[in-house]
Amino acid sequence: MARDVDDQGLVEAxxxxxxxxxxxxxxxxxxxxMALGMRRLGDREEVEDVLHDVFLEVWRRADTYESSRGTVQTWLMLRMRSRTLDRARTVRRNRLDSLDDVDTDSPDWRAPEDPASDAEHARLRQVIDELPARLRQVLGLTYFRGHTCREASELLDIPLGTVKSRLAAARERLEALLGAHQGGST
Known part of the structure; x- marks a missing residue:
């Protein structure tokens, strides 16, 4: 393939x-x-995986490119942006897998690899249960489910500033409640 072929010609090929x-x-x-992915993910191996996925998608779906909707560069950048956002959410969820089980309705939540931490996890669950529902809801969406504050705002149909205020209040309450517990247990 000659280097003088334009981007659209490459996609057609x-x-x-x-x-x-x-x-x-x-x-x-x-x-x-790669630069776009590094700004979003910060992990070279993760970005390389995403880049591979993007070009695999280009290979499989090149026939879906529509020049009327934008340049090939824009098409690629949008795909990369979308995949890095997906990957960032997945990475957040994977990091939170041990805490993702903090289901205040589930009596079976445990941390099997460290029996000594059972008490800590039970206390965390108890402290989260003590939060007002509006704070638990925002904390659950942003921290445990990996949504951005903007996404939580849209999901809850409340202003972005309200989500951020509630999240800050939830963190303060958790710190205070956990601090009181640690101070009282020594």
């Missing part, structure tokens, strides 16, 4: 099964897409 065209498109945009 990719849609027709031209692997060299995919390589050329990769060479043109991989560094810009």
């Amino acid at each position: 990719i849609a027709a099964g031209d692997r060299e065209a995919l390589g050329e498109l990769y060479d043109r945009y991989a560094s810009a897409l």
